[in-house]
Amino acid sequence: MIRVSAFSRSLIVLLIVALAVVSAFPFLWMVLSSFKTAEESMQTPPVWIPGTFDLSAYSSVSEVIQTGRSLWNSAVIASVTTAGILVTSLMAGFAFAKYSFRGRNTLFAVMIATMFLPPIVTLIPLYRMVSEMGLSGSLVGVILPNLANAFGIFLMRQFIAGVPDDLIDAARVDGASELRVVFSVVAPAVVPAIAALALFAFVYHWNTYLWPLTVLQGATDEYPIVLSLGRLLSYNRGAMNTPLVMAGATMAVLPPLVLFVFLQRFFVDSMISAAVKG
Amino acid sequence: MTDVRLDKICKTYGTVEVLKDIDLSIEDGEFCVFVGPSGCGKSTLLRMIAGLEEITSGDLSIGDRRVNSLSPKERGIAMVFQSYALYPHRTVRGNMEFGLKLSRMDRREIDARIARAAKMLQIEPLLDRRPAQLSGGQRQRVAIGRAIVRDPTVFLFDEPLSNLDAALRVETRREIAALHEKLGTTMIYVTHDQVEAMTLADKIVVLNDGAVQQVGTPLELYDTPANLFVAGFIGSPRMNLFAGEAGPEGIVTASFGTLPRPDGPLPEGNVTIGIRPENLHLTSEGGARARVTLVEHLGNEILVELALADGQKAVAQGPRNHCPTPGDSVGVTIGSEPLHLFDGLGRRIETRSP
Ligand SMILES: Nc1ncnc2c1ncn2[C@@H]1O[C@H](COP(=O)(O)OP(=O)(O)OP(=O)(O)O)[C@@H](O)[C@H]1O
Ligand SMILES: [Mg+2]
Numbered sequence: 001m002i003r004v005s006a007f008s009r010s011l012i013v014l015l016i017v018a019l020a021v022v023s024a025f026p027f028l029w030m031v032l033s034s035f036k037t038a039e040e041s042m043q044t045p046p047v048w049i050p051g052t053f054d055l056s057a058y059s060s061v062s063e064v065i066q067t068g069r070s071l072w073n074s075a076v077i078a079s080v081t082t083a084g085i086l087v088t089s090l091m092a093g094f095a096f097a098k099y100s101f102r103g104r105n106t107l108f109a110v111m112i113a114t115m116f117l118p119p120i121v122t123l124i125p126l127y128r129m130v131s132e133m134g135l136s137g138s139l140v141g142v143i144l145p146n147l148a149n150a151f152g153i154f155l156m157r158q159f160i161a162g163v164p165d166d167l168i169d170a171a172r173v174d175g176a177s178e179l180r181v182v183f184s185v186v187a188p189a190v191v192p193a194i195a196a197l198a199l200f201a202f203v204y205h206w207n208t209y210l211w212p213l214t215v216l217q218g219a220t221d222e223y224p225i226v227l228s229l230g231r232l233l234s235y236n237r238g239a240m241n242t243p244l245v246m247a248g249a250t251m252a253v254l255p256p257l258v259l260f261v262f263l264q265r266f267f268v269d270s271m272i273s274a275a276v277k278g
Numbered sequence: 279m280t281d282v283r284l285d286k287i288c289k290t291y292g293t294v295e296v297l298k299d300i301d302l303s304i305e306d307g308e309f310c311v312f313v314g315p316s317g318c319g320k321s322t323l324l325r326m327i328a329g330l331e332e333i334t335s336g337d338l339s340i341g342d343r344r345v346n347s348l349s350p351k352e353r354g355i356a357m358v359f360q361s362y363a364l365y366p367h368r369t370v371r372g373n374m375e376f377g378l379k380l381s382r383m384d385r386r387e388i389d390a391r392i393a394r395a396a397k398m399l400q401i402e403p404l405l406d407r408r409p410a411q412l413s414g415g416q417r418q419r420v421a422i423g424r425a426i427v428r429d430p431t432v433f434l435f436d437e438p439l440s441n442l443d444a445a446l447r448v449e450t451r452r453e454i455a456a457l458h459e460k461l462g463t464t465m466i467y468v469t470h471d472q473v474e475a476m477t478l479a480d481k482i483v484v485l486n487d488g489a490v491q492q493v494g495t496p497l498e499l500y501d502t503p504a505n506l507f508v509a510g511f512i513g514s515p516r517m518n519l520f521a522g523e524a525g526p527e528g529i530v531t532a533s534f535g536t537l538p539r540p541d542g543p544l545p546e547g548n549v550t551i552g553i554r555p556e557n558l559h560l561t562s563e564g565g566a567r568a569r570v571t572l573v574e575h576l577g578n579e580i581l582v583e584l585a586l587a588d589g590q591k592a593v594a595q596g597p598r599n600h601c602p603t604p605g606d607s608v609g610v611t612i613g614s615e616p617l618h619l620f621d622g623l624g625r626r627i628e629t630r631s632p
Contacts, residue, residue, distance in 0.1 A: 164361060164363065166359040166360070166361045166363035167363045167365065167366075169325075169328075169330050169357070170357070170363035170364075170424075171365075171376070172329075172330060172349070172351075173328060173329075173330070173351070173355065173356060173357045173377075174351070174376050174377030174380060174424075174428070175349075175350070175351035175377050175380045175381055176376075176377075176380055180380070184376075185365060188365075188367040189366065
């Protein structure tokens with residue numbers, strides 16, 4: 001442990017608290033606003049704490065959008081995509097880390113290079129491909145192109161490279177197929193990386209906006225919650241109903257938040273146990 | 279019949295030839311040790327037998343089958359790795375049953391085999407622990423247990439003792455020998471430690487630079503090394519080697535004068551004379567003059583490092599009752615054991631007449 005004086009210690013704590021407040025503020029504001037009445041939300045100076053905790057915004061949300069359906073769509077998109085990314089990243093990461101084949105490094109470099117393409121560049125060509133496959137307007141179209149991703153493969157390759165070769169060979173001698181090696185021996189050895197990737201992927205694909213908007217082409221039944229929030233904004237011809245939007249946003253944020261709290265504990269636990277094992 | 283035969287086995291990585299024309303036959307039930315310096319290709323050869331490394335050319339057969347293109351599992355082998363390679367997230371039991379479950383073995387049979395192996399290796403109390411909760415020696419037992427339960431026809435060991443401390447290494451070595459005695463299974467064992475090789479092996483294969491230098495029993499290698507490499511490699515401390523010139527009168531050396539011709543044909547020309555340290559004796563008078571540079575106590579015996587008159591170094595091993603001190607001038611004589619002679623190419627010259 002580095003020795004830190006009591007003074008700089010409290011300074012550090014103060015800084016962390018300040019940062020936490022700054023980042024938590026919009027979130028708090030969102031939650032508080034969702035309980036306000038329409039008038040309270042528009043007052044200047046702003047009302048911080050709503051006079052009564054008014055839940056009507058929450059029930060109104062479902063009058064405008066199909067809340068349950070949208071949350072379900074988001075859950076399907078985020079979880080199927082995450083599962084796909086985990087599977088493909090583990091397998092490709094394993095191949096890049098542990099197989100030697102002609103062109104491996106070139107292939108890896110090309111794949112890394114795609115990470116630097118702004119997503120907007122691939123939006124239109126990707127959409128055309130999806131649409132030619134007859135998948136526009138469907139969740140399959142939203143999910144399919146995201147099932148593999150360069151960052152995930154990169155991350156897994158880095159972690160799997162640290163898994164001892166002997167462990168993999170031992171499993172082969174035990175009669176494990178290559179797939180079995182990946183999922184029964186390598187995956188358990190890189191659990192922290194899997195947890196981190198799962199978290200990133202889930203939150204990212206829960207929140208993603210532009211791609212589903214492009215693919216779904218106004219098929220509102222298939223909208224994930226984030227797109228439906230957009231409909232809350234434009235509802236009422238632009239006269240924004242802040243508590244309504246904030247109530248919708250609060251509902252949209254909760255599932256990934258819960259997942260984060262759950263996975264984070266797991267994440268920290270496995271990091272600690274990995275450190276203790278040495 | 280689970281003998282292992284290698285016929286002109288070669289291995290190349292790209293353009294680098296790592297193993298050249300390895301011919302070898304290991305009999306059923308034999309304990310065969312591959313020994314050689316680091317990088318000579320021992321592990322590669324073992325891994326090719328295991329099926330973890332592709333065979334570039336040549337034939338490998340186990341029992342009556344050519345197994346070149348079979349997977350490790352189909353070859354019926356089990357392997358113990360230097361790093362133990364236990365699955366860290368599984369318990370000891372989980373480690374031992376992994377392969378058995380993969381082959382869809384009956385649950386009761388799995389439990390019976392694990393119980394038997396655990397008893398044999400005295401790891402019964404450890405079955406529910408994870409590898410991280412075991413000591414190095416215990417991990418090694420578990421790794422051996424994982425191999426035993428598979429009931430292989432050939433056991434492969436790649437330097438299984440090198441991560442253990444000296445005392446444990448001797449103990450585990452004995453246990454492996456006992457295991458071989460008990461199971462009677464063919465075992466192939468890789469080590470760079472020639473003491474391990476000498477104590478365990480029925481047959482030693484000395485490798486250097488990707489080629490077999492000599493195959494034989496431990497004593498054959500010790501008594502009649504086939505070339506200079508084997509002479510220098512087998513035996514600790516190393517054999518002393520002196521340059522000499524064979525002529526009609528005998529072998530002329532710088533330090534020991536002219537040595538009598540041994541029996542048998544002796545080609546004339548440059549030769550190398552090999553003398554084991556225990557065959558060099560110190561005297562106070564006579565013999566070749568030498569200065570003592572270092573004395574090492576082994577307990578009952580001492581090793582004396584000497585600088586001979588012509589500057590060449592030699593090591594003598596003997597009883598500790600006449601212990602010189604560094605700087606002393608002593609005489610060195612050659613004992614009665616036969617000399618080892620090697621020709622200009624380093625090959626053994628057979629001297630004893632048949
Ligand atoms: N995948 C590989 N690609 C290229 N060369 C390799 C590869 N694996 C091993 N080699 C080379 O093959 C030679 C033999 O290696 P090997 O591991 O069999 O040696 P070893 O006798 O087991 O040595 P040690 O005692 O250090 O374990 C070495 O020179 C090594 O550099
Ligand atoms: Mg090796």
